[in-house]
Amino acid sequence: MIRSIFYSLFLGLIIAAVLMFLVAFPFGQNKMGVGQYYLDNTVKETGASNVVTAVTLEYRGFDTLGEMTVLFAAATGVSLIFYLSDEEKKKKKRENNRTKANFVVRVGSRIIFPFVILFGIYIILHGHLTPGGGFQGGAVIASGVLMLYLANPDIQIGRNKLLVTEGLAGLTYVLIGLAGLFTPAKSFLANFLPLGTPGFILSAGILLPLYIAVGVKVGSEFSGIIDDLFSTIDENGGEE
Amino acid sequence: MVNFNDPVILIASPLFFAFLATIFSAFYKKAVKFFPLAAFLVNAVVLLLNINNIINGAGIVISKTAGMNPPLSINMAMDKLSFLIASIATILGILVSIYNIFYIKDERDSKFYSLFTLLVGGITWISVTGDLFNLFVAFEVTSIAAFGLVGFERDKDAAEAGFKYLVLGILAGMLLLIGVVLLYTATGTLNMADIAMKISSFSFFQKLVPFTFIFLGLAIEGALFPLNAWLPDAHPAAPSGVSAILSGVMTTSSIYAIIRVTVTIFNYYSVIPFFALFAVPTLFFGEVSAFFQKDIKRMLAYSTIGQTGLIFLAFEIGSENAVGASFAQIINHSLSKAMLFLIVGAFIQQTNSRDVESLKGMGYKMKVSGAFFVLGALSLAGLPPFFGFASKINILLSVVDNLNFYTVSYLVLIVAMSLVEAAYFFRVIKILYTRVDSENNIHENAGLLVSIIALGLVLVFVSLFPAQTISFTKSIASQLATRSYYIQAVLGGGIR
Secondary structure, three states, X not given: OHHHHHHHHHHHHHHHHHHHHHOOOOXXXXXXXXXXXXXXXXXXXXXXXXXXXXHHHHHOHHXXXXXXXXXXXXXXXXXXXOOOOHHHHHHHHHHHOOOOOOHHHHHHHHHHHHHHHHHXXXXXXXXXXXXXXXXXXXXXXXXXXXXXXXXXXXXXXXXXXHHHHXXXXXXXXXXXXXXXXXXXXOOEOOOOOOOOOOOOOOXXXXXXXXXXXXXXXXXXXXXXXXXXXXXXXXXXXXXX | OOOOOOOHHHHHHHHHHHHHHHHHXXXXXXXXXXXXXXXXXXXXXXXXXXXXXXXXXXXXXXXXXXXXXXXXXXXXXXXXXXXXXXXXXXXXXXXXHHHHHHHOOXXXXXXXXXXXXXXXXXXXXXXXXXXXHHHHHHHHHHHHHHHHHHOOOOOHHHHHHHHHHHHHHHHHHHHHHHHHHHHHHHHOOOEHHHHHHHHHHXXXXXXXXXXXXXXXXXXXXXXXXXXXXXXXXXXXXXXXXXXXXXHHHHXXXXXXXXXXXXXXHOXXXXXXXXXXXXXXXXXXXXXXXXXXXOEHHHHHHHHHHHHHHHHHHHHHHOOHHHHHHHHHHHHHHHHHHXXXXXXXXXXXXXXXXXXXXXXXXXXXXXXXXHHHHHHHHHHHHOXXXXXXXXXXXXXXXXXXXXXXXXXXXXXXXXXXXHHHHHHHHHHHXXXXXXXXXXXXXXXXXXXXXXXXXXXXXXXXXXXXXXXXXXXXXHHHXXXXXOHHHHHHHHHXXXXX
């Protein structure tokens, strides 16, 4: 009781401090500093019709590389902790003898799967034109994989293939970035491809290849995490 | 021509090799163990290309990304302090990578090497970034890599330590993020130099709210006293090479971030005296707890807390000499603590026990490791003729220079805690050199000795030139104090 009062007071103090800080600054006016610059100049400078994408991949593209690395570290950490050798996996599968979903769900999921993947690819490819992009599209693709696993827990996706696509996508991002060092701008992630006409799919220079790399990476990483988690779950729901 | 001294390569190279390791892990696992070494050798070359400019030239190297000038895009700003942290991380990264090749025997090793590369690369990233949100991202990369590595052994200890660290580490990240968001709301920019310029019009209390969030986040990562519950579990649970990095340079990188935020960004000298509230108990409880430990790795982990407190206390005194001495102590602590963890790892590989008593007689059985343990322990405890003596005596001298009611107590505390430190290290040394007549096949692992000896030689080298090292750390402190130079260099874009 005393503890919960203490926690509420503490939380209240934090909220009060944040609010008192925020009231001193006007909200939504043109005092956003760099934000206003991005709104005014993005289309001209990057050729992307989606300002958010231009900010995440061009102006703050280095942060996106970092976020991608965070996801990579998390996925690698999960597979490090939940790792099972192939024999252990087979043994586990025999012991578990999981009940499959019924026929309609299994076949239905296989029919829907290509469409989910297609939708994911659409979101990734149009990241610089419409809301969406690599992270979102990759998550959609991984949700398709999750659906397959839910319908039939015994399927195996090629873990090694996922590792290769994951690594290749990451390398692509870093190499596109490093290529920028060799351009006249001499800086990491400089946009060295032609900007094209805003609104077309082949526009915005390096933004499209970067988002494809992000999409492939996010898709394969989430699929890998799903595979790792499914292969370690016991039949009674508990984990080892 | 490309600028091969671009600090961004310091980050790109570990990421490149971490991703490459994932590809190779699918079909040619044998090569992966050399990837961390390759990544940090590249970094060493980049740092060597910069060394002249940092020490004799402009003293700061700026690099922009996406071809845009700051504050529009993220920039790297490597000044002397960043260079120091990055160099320590790279030296330890190279030597521990060699150590890991002979230490890690596990079929999951390719994933281990990916994460290890990200851990050390992330620490370098923290030290060179010039953007506040990028600093948060770098902290996330480093700590998420560390969570996995702490849990690597998959036993009960490692699972508990990893989970504890995960919860507190994520909390730290969130606090840091809230602080950064509040600053962005107030200033409309994320570039450190730009915030530093715009924040000068803020009142004390306007600075206090975002500062508190950022400070608390970094204090959890830097293991300052009430917020360090994760460290004594996490550092010992990790494989010894990882413990060396976590204790040697990761806590230090959080202290670096606190210094960078307080001095360069917030220009917040009025809040620095309050740091003693964190530094004094950190020093006291760290060293005293270390004294009572029976687990050798846990003892070293508590000693890290104590040393972090000492480094932070010296910074808190605030004079140029004191801040310089605090950076000298960073050098001493990083090198000797990392070496001690590597040696203890070599012992544990032979005895399979972390109990101090199990080390009985190891000094005779593993002569070289034992000798280097003595070297590291003496330097860490601050005994002459090693560098630890020079750095500690400089801290004490700078306290004497600023003698007042409070600092007298620091003097007593630092001397007393040095005695405690010497006491527990001598106890271990005595156990190491107690003769026992047992015939078992304990022998040196030549592969592990390579990095231990190399690290010992670096420490001896620093010990041979204490005056030069101290004068370099003082020049770091004086550069840190002139923050207008930093702002000018980043936003003016003139210096390269």
